[in-house]
Amino acid sequence: MGSDRVAGGEWCSGLDPSRLPVHVAFIPDGNRRWARRRGLPPWEGHSRGYQVAKGVLNRLWELGVRYVTFYGLSRENCLRRPREELDRIHGLLGLAVEELLSDPRVREGRVRLYFAGDTSLLPRWLREKMREANESTRGNGPHVVTVGVCYGGRWEVVEAAKRLLEKAARGEPLDGLLTEEGLRSLMPLGWLPEPDLIIRTGGELRLSGFLLYHAAYSELYFTETLWPDFSPGELCRALHSYQRRERRFGR
Numbered sequence: 001m002g003s004d005r006v007a008g009g010e011w012c013s014g015l016d017p018s019r020l021p022v023h024v025a026f027i028p029d030g031n032r033r034w035a036r037r038r039g040l041p042p043w044e045g046h047s048r049g050y051q052v053a054k055g056v057l058n059r060l061w062e063l064g065v066r067y068v069t070f071y072g073l074s075r076e077n078c079l080r081r082p083r084e085e086l087d088r089i090h091g092l093l094g095l096a097v098e099e100l101l102s103d104p105r106v107r108e109g110r111v112r113l114y115f116a117g118d119t120s121l122l123p124r125w126l127r128e129k130m131r132e133a134n135e136s137t138r139g140n141g142p143h144v145v146t147v148g149v150c151y152g153g154r155w156e157v158v159e160a161a162k163r164l165l166e167k168a169a170r171g172e173p174l175d176g177l178l179t180e181e182g183l184r185s186l187m188p189l190g191w192l193p194e195p196d197l198i199i200r201t202g203g204e205l206r207l208s209g210f211l212l213y214h215a216a217y218s219e220l221y222f223t224e225t226l227w228p229d230f231s232p233g234e235l236c237r238a239l240h241s242y243q244r245r246e247r248r249f250g251r
Helices: 002-009 030-039 041-064 076-082 083-102 124-136 153-169 180-185 232-244
Strands: 023-027 069-074 110-114 141-152 195-200 219-222
Touching: 002 083, 023 041, 023 153, 030 041, 041 069, 041 083, 069 076, 069 083, 076 141, 083 110, 083 124, 110 124, 153 180, 195 232, 219 232
Parallel strands: 023 069, 023 195, 069 141, 110 141, 195 219
Antiparallel strands: none
């Protein structure tokens, strides 16, 4: 998807196209702080952050990165954020579903959409939109955009345990499932390749429950930049940082 052209230097010179990450995941932190510093309501920060996410996604698609995952809302966010703020975020998520489904790359079958999380915490209309997006793009590829909504790494492990118990209750064989990879195969995000690079904005140095089981050997990149200010230059620096690292996977 235009990787030679972009890697050649239009916005990020010096990248090695053969060493790009397959899966990049984001914890887009700092939307509310960005708005607060400007005397704006928090949803203005989320709105700006959504525009940044669209730009980041397009940059990575241009590079040919196949899997991009965003931490849209943590499960704790869905349980604890003020209702007015959540309503605004739900509206942005609904808009994201609609805009992604109308994107030519999705309509042409080149991009699969996947929304995952404890959707019981979402309003029914949004839950249905996400389910429809998941189902209607199931056969698409090779690119995948995943958004964790009311998601948490501990929630995902619990979901896998529930699926394991359901199989046992039905008398299904559990051969191969009582292993690390077997358990991972039961997780809602377990079918995705493990993230090569996780980028967190906003200055916090933690994963906050994001992809806990899958991030064992992910490279982590933290930046003080608030997500609404996350620029192509910052993305370029993160990718260069990734390419300078030696990944040994315990060897």
